[in-house]
Amino acid sequence: MPLPDKTCGMEEAISRIVDGATVMVGGFGVPGTPFSLIRELVRQGQKDLVIVKNDANEVGMGVDWLLANGQVRKLIASHIGLNGNAVSMMNSGKIEVEFVPQGLLAERIRAAGAGLLGVVSDIVLDAPSASGKTTVMVDGMRGILEPAIRADFALVHAERSDRFGNLCFAASARNFNPLVCMAARHTIVEAETILPVGAIAPETVHTPGPFVDAVVAIPELLGVYGVVER
Amino acid sequence: MPLPDKTCGMEEAISRIVDGATVMVGGFGVPGTPFSLIRELVRQGQKDLVIVKNDANEVGMGVDWLLANGQVRKLIASHIGLNGNAVSMMNSGKIEVEFVPQGLLAERIRAAGAGLLGVVSDIVLDAPSASGKTTVMVDGMRGILEPAIRADFALVHAERSDRFGNLCFAASARNFNPLVCMAARHTIVEAETILPVGAIAPETVHTPGPFVDAVVAIPELLGVYGVVER
């Protein structure tokens, strides 16, 4: 039996996203950020989105396009220090921002992907947002209950995908991408190269196809994917 | 800066294991079971071990050698149906067996590896052993607290390792190996091939070197590693 073909047009894939959806976005800084999918989401203009991403990219890039276009109601992130716009919008109340330490963000996203309700950690966040957390005892140790972070959609950038959605990520562009693939109800992948099924060696697959719903070709590798000049 | 060299003699590596230790063992059936490390552990004869492994192998193989040699006090496993000796020893009270559903076993081992106290799942085990579990509410859903399963040592079989301990596993021999690598305080790997550092492409590493403490060469690939004739 052949494996299913999940290739899909960019416009159709993004059109599945509805107003008010929670959308997870891969990437840490530039590497692994699905700029082309985000650009299409800006073009289509879905509103009131909750965006879950490690960072808010930089001004004039990626998540910042969504912020500038007024499409984001809330941002769940670990660090937005490289995007002054995002910090300003947070401070002026234009967007809500929930900060989660980076590894806990990764783990809470993964927990959703693993069908768990949450994880118990002993990482203490010294911030007002941490005061409402539930504590539990596990084997005589006090831990903090960290709920899974789920999403309706995930937007992912892969270096290579086969038509079934087996994914390979380049270098540090892997980061949150395999995790958001798992955690969303519907995962949309943009790939720099789309290969026939069978072209990726089974041992070298980073994200297995069953976690992927749509594979979209990138029409052109925009300049924003390149090395950032500062 | 070069990466550290973790190659180590078989006898020395296993001699670090002390009586009463909790030892996690990779493998699902034959693939990925570190038979050579287990054989050395049998030769050295450490006692009162708690073994954590998906299964008990089959009679005359791997974990069964430890059982037959009276080295095991307790076995934490998901399924021991292919080893009649293990079932008999359990029924006659010669060993204690704790059953954990397979995916929860994997997840609780991984939780230890991720430095978590535990995870919260909604998988219900209809067995007397499940009655003592703590339930917690997460985002309005009732979940069951599943504590992390930690170990003092992990025994791992890799197809390839470089001298730093970057590991690659063959096909379905991956199974629990990457998880036990993470969860033990001290991880000992037997590798079919030990390569110079730099011989494994960075994107293709399954278990990164920092999770590994000792890399041991296999003197010969015993027959037990082969296809099982039934």
Add this chain to the structure above:
Amino acid sequence: MSLNASERMLRRAAREIRAGMTVNLGIGLPTKVLAYVPHDLPVCLHSENGIAGVGPVLDRAYANRNLIDAGGAYVSAIDGTSYFDSAVSFAMVRGGRIDLTLLGAFEVSGGGDLASWIIPGKFTPGAGGAIELAQKARRVAVVTTHVDKAGRPKIVDKCALPLTARGHVARIFTDMAVIDIVPEGPRLIELAEGISIAEVEAATGTRLLVADTPLPTF
């Protein structure tokens, strides 16, 4: 169970597998369903130990010592196969990425309860992966003989054995019938050729809902 009846059950169960699905087949009868799935149907088979895109079982002479499925069969890779660790494999299961699982059963209740993993005092091998599959696959169907070797019904009012999953079975395929579990109870929806409703009712340990209209056969 005649060979013919068994074959028809498997062929009927195979129609449960649809294009695009990721499917996990339990050991025993469910695995045998595979022979009746069209060869060109795009489907991804999952194995709990960490394989997506499981290929055909190989003869021992051609087997890869490192490639078995969760039942211990020496399987093969196909175009697009991937391997992953057991935590990722069950993330797929619990995370809702298994569209369908076909499982065997000791008992199934009219409410969709499944008992398949333990017979206290007799068969106590451990849970393996069945519990998570039965509780978390998006759709759970059972493939089983209608009665056990002693002729006792396997579809019962209430399971006597410890449960694998409570209320998750959506459909039961047997050598006599196809039964859907609906909110009102177990509903007889198809009959094996040559089997009457009365015969099914006599071989079933719980009261079946039966439509007034004629039932399709398989």
Add this chain to the structure above:
Amino acid sequence: MSLNASERMLRRAAREIRAGMTVNLGIGLPTKVLAYVPHDLPVCLHSENGIAGVGPVLDRAYANRNLIDAGGAYVSAIDGTSYFDSAVSFAMVRGGRIDLTLLGAFEVSGGGDLASWIIPGKFTPGAGGAIELAQKARRVAVVTTHVDKAGRPKIVDKCALPLTARGHVARIFTDMAVIDIVPEGPRLIELAEGISIAEVEAATGTRLLVADTPLPTF
């Protein structure tokens, strides 16, 4: 801080990095320590976004667009580098596989508390990975100027800012001194060349333990 004093601080801090360690270096001064580590010392550098075996920073002209460290620098691969996802990366951190982290600081207390991630109302970029590193690395050392730009002590009795980690700092390297956090409090263990104990005490916002015997200099 004179260039010379800064260099000596970095050179001294570099001696904290020993053969065989897996090490994570925070952005800023800690990263600069690297220039003073012997080139042949076997050490594995970790970056939070998912790299073990981080290689040298590259000039933009030679940069790989897909290879940055957690500080956004374009780094390189070396023999034995591996890449992994962010959950695995922090499994390494929380699971105790980072032997040492060197971190910057806004404030460090005599009890080993560290404040480094937020200045309420002024600097609120989010926690990033610092909190988990500071709470979970096997050994945490701080590299910082002894006083801030306004000349105020950074080593204090009690941190005024929200904490990154409570009581986890084991050692502080500054341009004036090396201070160990021991159960009895902060202990002055080394002096920068040309700096007196009295000068260190005057620049420190908490009482230091000082041995009667002469202190080594660096």
